Amino acid sequence: MYRWLDERLSLTRFNKKFLRKAFPVHHSFFLGEITMFAFITLVLTGIFLSFNYEPSTRIVKVAGRELPAAYASILYIDSLPFGAVLRSVHHWSANIMIAAAFLHLLRILVTGAYKKPREINWLIGLGLLGVAVVTAFTGYSLPFDAFSVTATQIGYGIGASMPYIGEWISKVIFGGEYPTMHSIPRVYSLHVLWFPLLLMALLGLHMLIMIKQKHTQPAYAKKVAPGKILGVPM
Ligand code: HEM
Numbered sequence: 001m002y003r004w005l006d007e008r009l010s011l012t013r014f015n016k017k018f019l020r021k022a023f024p025v026h027h028s029f030f031l032g033e034i035t036m037f038a039f040i041t042l043v044l045t046g047i048f049l050s051f052n053y054e055p056s057t058r059i060v061k062v063a064g065r066e067l068p069a070a071y072a073s074i075l076y077i078d079s080l081p082f083g084a085v086l087r088s089v090h091h092w093s094a095n096i097m098i099a100a101a102f103l104h105l106l107r108i109l110v111t112g113a114y115k116k117p118r119e120i121n122w123l124i125g126l127g128l129l130g131v132a133v134v135t136a137f138t139g140y141s142l143p144f145d146a147f148s149v150t151a152t153q154i155g156y157g158i159g160a161s162m163p164y165i166g167e168w169i170s171k172v173i174f175g176g177e178y179p180t181m182h183s184i185p186r187v188y189s190l191h192v193l194w195f196p197l198l199l200m201a202l203l204g205l206h207m208l209i210m211i212k213q214k215h216t217q218p219a220y221a222k223k224v225a226p227g228k229i230l231g232v233p234m
Contacts, residue, residue, distance in 0.1 A: 021211060022231035026218040028111075031104035038097035039132075039199065045090040046192060052077045055188035057144065057181050070144035070184050094136045101129050113216040121209045128202045135195040138173070138187045149179060 006012055023029070054073040062072045077083040105125065108114050114122035141152035156178040159170040173190065175182030214229055221230035 018211070018234075020233045022215070022229040023234050024215050024218050024221060024229075024231040026220070028107045029215070029218070031100050031107055034100040035097055035104055036203065038093045038100060039203065041093040042090060042097065043196065045086050045093065046196075048086050049077065049090060050192050052080065052083070053142065053188075055142070055184050057179070057184050068144050070142065074143045074145070090139075094139060098129075098132055098136060101125075101132060105129065111216065111218075117213055118209075118216070121206060121213070124202055124206050124209070128199065128206060131195055131198050131202065135191060135199065138191040138195065141178075141187050142184070142191065144184060152178060 002011070052073060054069045056069040058069050059066050060069045060072050061067075062075070067075075074087075077087060108122065108125070137152075137155055140155075141148055152174075156170050156174055159173070160167045162169070171177065173187065174180070175186035215231070217230060224230060
């Protein structure tokens with residue numbers, strides 16, 4: 001089967017070129033991967049959530065109670081088998097992604113891995129962290145319970161307090177002065193489509209540049225194999 005595919009798709013050549021990239025085994029080099037796998041977990045659990053979440057603030061009646069549809073759909077997700085577990089995994093992966101990205105940034109900073117020729121990847125990394133924080137924040141507002149509306153109102157106020165452009169940016173993101181009936185559909189589209197697409201594009205670029213420039217080497221590797229890249233194949 002492998003030979004059949006190899007003759008048609010040159011898998012061995014691809015494997016030799018890309019999948020044998022030497023990966024340093026120092027634990028601090030895994031912070032970037034923890035960030036990346038947290039993002040992959042967010043996409044997978046997010047797909048499940050998007051099947052069942054309703055991005056609307058129209059009032060629906062559930063068991064005699066009048067609730068916004070968004071919040072009612074969150075209660076519905078929690079009632080599904082493994083629904084609450086998947087919501088928790090989504091929530092904690094978001095926290096882990098931001099924390100790991102920040103620690104990854106510190107690793108790059110203290111080891112000087114941002115220096116020439118890696119300045120462009122440093123800037124792309126900063127962009128990734130910024131978009132990740134905004135994406136997490138937009139996710140916070142979606143449950144539309146008292147906690148999430150209050151937290152989002154505070155965020156809206158912080159954004160709007162920026163001089164000159166703040167109010168305009170906050171209104172564009174939240175579909176007017178939060179909360180309006182346009183806020184949830186607008187924030188939902190940003191959270192599940194546009195911000196993740198931006199993250200994927202930036203992450204793809206981040207990885208391509210990292211593969212092209214190769215990893216920096218931890219101090220012990222420089223001593224063991226000076227001038228060579230030491231590590232295990234990807
Ligand atoms: C937020 C999402 C991010 C993801 C998913 C991510 C992912 C990765 C991965 C998997 C690597 C290779 C493994 C490693 O060196 O740890 C890497 C390398 C790198 N990252 Fe990130 N990163 C992110 C954010 C950042 C940030 C915030 C910065 C700095 C501002 C940054 C700057 C760099 C640089 C300069 C390298 C090359 C390091 C070297 O060659 O030693 N990244 N990133």
